[in-house]
Amino acid sequence: MSALPVLIVVTPLVAALAPPLLALASVRAAKAWSLAAQVLCLALSAAALRAVLAGGPLRHALGGWPAPWGIECVLDAFSASLAVLVAGLSVLTGLYAWDWSDRRSPVREGAFQSLFLLLLAGLLGMLATGDLFNLYVFLEIASLSSYALVAAGPGREAPLAAFRYLLLGGAGATFWVLGLGYLYALTGTLNMADLSARWPAIASAPASSAALGLMVAGLALKMPVFPLHGWQPGAYAAAPPQIMPFIASAGSKVMAYAIFRLLAGTLGAEGQAGRALEALAPVGLLSVAAGSVLALTQTDVRRMLAYSSVAQLGLLFVGFSLGGRWAVIGVLWHMLAHAVLKSCLFMAAGSVARRRGSCDLDDFAGLGRTAPLTAACFAAAGLALVGLPPAAGFFGKWYLLRGALDAGAWASVAVVAASGLMTALYVFRVLERIYLSPPPETKRVEPLGPWSAAPMLALAAAAVLLGVFNEPLIAAFIEPAWLAATGGRG
């Protein structure tokens, strides 16, 4: 028994109590507290990942009640590596938000830091729990914090965007609970390991398909994929730009994790779970196509990036559905790459929004001359997203293509290959403004502070370096994660 799976959740949860009080004394102190908690969380996650890779999954029975009666916290190679990714992104976003101009009152800044920590606690809780109802509770901790964070956005549209997010998010969570009710009625258990043993007996019951359909639809709505993405572009554009690098990159990966953990890990892709995985493919393919096309039609770059996420998350569904070794390794790599790239892109877009008050294509005109650093980071992450080798975005699609070819899934081969091209279209639309359009006739641009520039540069560097070192990284982290996620099938 190890306390680490619990500690990574409890640390941000408890730390979230202090910022509103600290902010009354000093806003700096509240920010420093919150950043310190995030760094501690990252260190604990890294320690957990090390322990998992050395000695197998970590388990902790809460309150000393053994599973399946009590709630169990489990970290294996799949969830622990995602925990490190999520905690790492939160630290980088915390640094990025450090010197964000303070037009808020201290109370609001304190609340903002609290919500940030609660969001982190919710996402890490979803990763660390071994109980499906507990997963719902953490899902709602993360979601409620996200609604409030989106509502803190600077524009007049923020409360309405957050409200729409709340309605659809609330409905998504309700779908999950209803599906879980079916599953509980069928098996009498909520514990993932216990469910895994009981599933074969009911794997082909019609009620099982209702359970899985509802549960997967609920999480797909929160992820989101087409056509359940209605809340997302508005929320991404309205949210405070300094929190977007975290929301846009971490939340969707944890939702995807929960779907894959349920269908492939816990239920072993047997019976209706296998059928549910197969059904993800058309949704994913549609999501890639629709997301890419909708991204092309946007003038607000944050909305464009939001639709781009819909497309890239569709690729995850395609890979989950193919299920072979290379397809899943490709998808796990793509989760890492997309998280790094999207948060870098949102940091660059946020810097533009901060200087100019809006984030339209025209605001990017001449950025290569007026703000070369931001422009270079956007270009590096954008090109990596397109999938130019040797950048990070290339290898996810490469392994995914290999998996699709192995499986002979020609529609997937075509869409994965075309997705790179479609990504290029919308990324180059922005790059053209950045490097070829003249800058608008406005006053001198203030340079980016070191706190904002450093994490953005680190992520842009990671976009290239991750790709260069993809083989050792896959051997060290992705392969164990694949084994933990699927039990080595395929």
Next chain:
Amino acid sequence: MSAFHYAACGALFLLGLHGLLWRPNLLRKLMALNVLQASVVLFYILLAAKRGASPPVLAGPGPAEAAAFINPLPHALMLTAIVVGAATTGVGLALIIRVHRLFGTLQEPEIVDKLGRS
């Protein structure tokens, strides 16, 4: 419990979903979300319900007959779900107050209209 109870539960679920998606008023949408959540709470309670059974309180030492008790776990789960629902409603109402202060209306088409003009 009978199919009638489950059907009523399903009807509430659909009613909530319909209101959530197609009502123009934000407050009604939020109430529809509450109806949706309540239908799932009832679903769990129906799963646990048993005619002629009692709450699981042991009268004394010795083995107990499990069939004589209703299952308490769904009740405990729904206690949590109700808390989550209350928190969601709280955040939703706070957002509705801010929307009303900004736009002076809760009709979604009017708000979108005002946003488009600004």
